[in-house]
Amino acid sequence: MSYTFKPGDPCWVELYTTDTDRAVEFYGELLGWTAEARPEFGGYITFRKDGNAVAGGMRNDGSDGGPDQWTVYLAAPDAQAVADAAAAHGGQVILAPMPVGDLGTMAVLGDPSGAGVGVWQFGVHTGFGAFGLATGGQWSDHVGYPSWFELHSADYDRALTFYREVFGWQDPFTVSDTPEFRYTTIHATSPMLGGVIDASAFLPAGSPGGWQTYFGVDDVDAAVKTLVALGGSVERGPENTPYGRIASVADPGGVRFSLGGNNI
Known part of the structure; x- marks a missing residue:
């Protein structure tokens, strides 16, 4: 499905998990996903359905103390501007904007209640290849x-x-x-x-x-x-x-x- 994401639209989801092998097996059996790992990005996993990119995954090695979780990323034309606005409106910048090769720029924020949310500024990776x-x-x-x-x-x-x-x-x-x-x-x-x-x-x-x-x-x-x-x-x-x-x-x-x- 072709879709132009508006600012603030959910455009990607990412699984942070201690056991990537089991996650690949589980979601493959449950949702019919295939998975491919990219060594150049630390083994980052792209999950696909019918050949379409539907989610990402990465291993939680425990070094940052973060829990295993799904993170929803919202589209942003300027990740740094969004991070600055979050800090100015009662949120927290958990992970400052950082480029991910030529794929795009990511950040992770906490909203005023403490709920985590990702930020994604498109590069060559433009979000879901398809969604329901x-x-x-x-x-x-x-x-x-x-x-x-x-x-x-x-x-x-x-x-x-x-x-x-x-x-x-x-x-x-x-x-x-x-x-x-x-x-x-x-x-x-x-x-x-x-x-x-x-x-x-x-x-x-x-x-x-x-x-x-x-x-x-x-x-x-x-x-x-x-x-x-x-x-x-x-x-x-x-x-x-x-x-x-x-x-x-x-x-x-x-x-x-x-x-x-x-x-x-």
Whole structure:
């Protein structure tokens, strides 16, 4: 799928994991991914679906003290300007902007709640080769692809202000603003790609929340059974929502992500 990423759009996801071999096997079996490592970039892994780049991966050797996790990267025309804006608007610069060969420039930030988010300024690597769509309650062309990106925030209003001011979100769309459910998408045009949910009611006390990635599958229930057989775990079992059937899960290393599909 050809798509021109707007500033602030999720454009890449990256797995940081202690056991890259097991991750390659797990996601290959679950989502049908292939993997190729690039020695010139420290063994960086590019995961592919149907030949399309869908995610990255790198080994967590423990040297930086960071946890195993998925990181969502948001597009930025100028990574340094975004990092400067983050520092000026209550965020943190965890990893200052640095070039990655001719691929582009990366940075990692913490938003005001402490949720981590990546920044990617395009070079020759222009983000996902393809991704799924999760719009209008339907998931299309999605099987095995990243399909939705969602910030679970303990400070919803401040998060929306931060991402507007720092990443340039232009036209966020409020889906719901009731005490039971507060949700805003990144922008109002389709495909919307992701959103922000007020998670203060269900996040553990003191948790900064964080960005979650949804991967599309044909049958959520069957995929969850496969995931468990492969050594993964279930945090919240399959359930119907107005946006499809979803489940919150974790890989064998405990890294959280979600699965989404249409089998309601």
